[in-house]
Amino acid sequence: MNIILLGPPGAGKGTQAQRLVERHGMRQLSTGDMLRAAVKAGTPVGLRAKAVMERGELVSDEIVSALIGEELDSMGADTGAIFDGYPRTEAQAASLDGILSARGRTLDHVIELDVNEDALVERITGRFTCANCGKGYHDKFEQPRIPGTCDKCGSTEFKRRPDDNEETVRTRMAEYRAKTAPILPIYEARGIVSRVNGMAELDHVTAAIEKVLEG
Ligand code: AMP
Numbered sequence: 001m002n003i004i005l006l007g008p009p010g011a012g013k014g015t016q017a018q019r020l021v022e023r024h025g026m027r028q029l030s031t032g033d034m035l036r037a038a039v040k041a042g043t044p045v046g047l048r049a050k051a052v053m054e055r056g057e058l059v060s061d062e063i064v065s066a067l068i069g070e071e072l073d074s075m076g077a078d079t080g081a082i083f084d085g086y087p088r089t090e091a092q093a094a095s096l097d098g099i100l101s102a103r104g105r106t107l108d109h110v111i112e113l114d115v116n117e118d119a120l121v122e123r124i125t126g127r128f129t130c131a132n133c134g135k136g137y138h139d140k141f142e143q144p145r146i147p148g149t150c151d152k153c154g155s156t157e158f159k160r161r162p163d164d165n166e167e168t169v170r171t172r173m174a175e176y177r178a179k180t181a182p183i184l185p186i187y188e189a190r191g192i193v194s195r196v197n198g199m200a201e202l203d204h205v206t207a208a209i210e211k212v213l214e215g
Pocket residue numbers: 009031032033035052053054056057058059060061064084085086087088092163172
C-alpha cells in the first residue's frame with residue numbers, strides 16, 4: 001500500500017502518519033523530517049535548504065525527489081509507504097509517478113485532510129515533539145500524560161520547529177495554496193482521492209483514514 005497524506009501545514013499529516021506506522025508497520029516518508037535531519041547534520045542538502053525552510057518557502061523539486069527515492073530504496077519492497085509532505089508541486093507529483101513505477105509500486109490512495117485554515121495557526125504554534133523519539137504533542141490539545149515526560153519513550157527533552165511561528169506559517173499556507181493544492185485534480189482524475197475531515201478529534205480522523213484504507 002502506498003498512500004499520500006495531503007493537506008496544508010498543521011492539517012495533522014504527521015500525527016496521522018505516525019499512527020499508521022504504529023498500527024500497520026508502514027513507513028512514514030516525510031520530506032520535512034528528512035530535510036530537518038539534513039539541516040541538523042550540516043550536509044550539502046541541509047546547507048542549501050536551511051534558509052529556504054526558515055522562510056517557509058519550498059525547497060527545490062530535485063532535492064526532495066532525490067530524498068524520496070533514496071528512502072524508498074532503503075525500505076523492503078513489501079513495506080507500505082506513507083508520503084507526508086510530498087509531493088508538494090506538480091513537478092514532484094510527476095516525479096513520484098516515475099519513482100514509484102521504477103520500483104514496481106503503485107499509488108493506492110491520496111487522502112486529503114480537510115481543515116479550516118483559521119484553526120491552523122493555533123495548531124501549529126502550539127505543537128512540539130519529543131527530542132528523542134519524535135512523538136508529537138500540543139500545548140493545548142495533546143500534552144504528555146506526565147508533564148514534561150514523553151509518553152512513548154520517557155525522555156524529558158522536547159523541541160519546537162523554528163518555522164512554526166506565525167509569520168512563516170503564513171508563507172507556508174500561501175505556498176500550499178499556490179503550488180500544492182493544484183496537484184489534487186491530477187489524482188482526482190485517477191479516482192484515488194478521499195477527503196477526510198481533519199478538524200475532527202484525532203481518533204476520529206484516524207478511524208476515517210482506516211476506513212479509506214480498508215475500502
Ligand atoms: P513540513 O515538515 O512538511 O511542514 O516541511 C517543512 C519545510 O520543509 C517546508 O516549509 C519546506 O520548506 C520544506 N519541504 C518539505 N517537504 C517539501 C517538499 N516536498 N517540497 C519542497 N519543500 C519541502
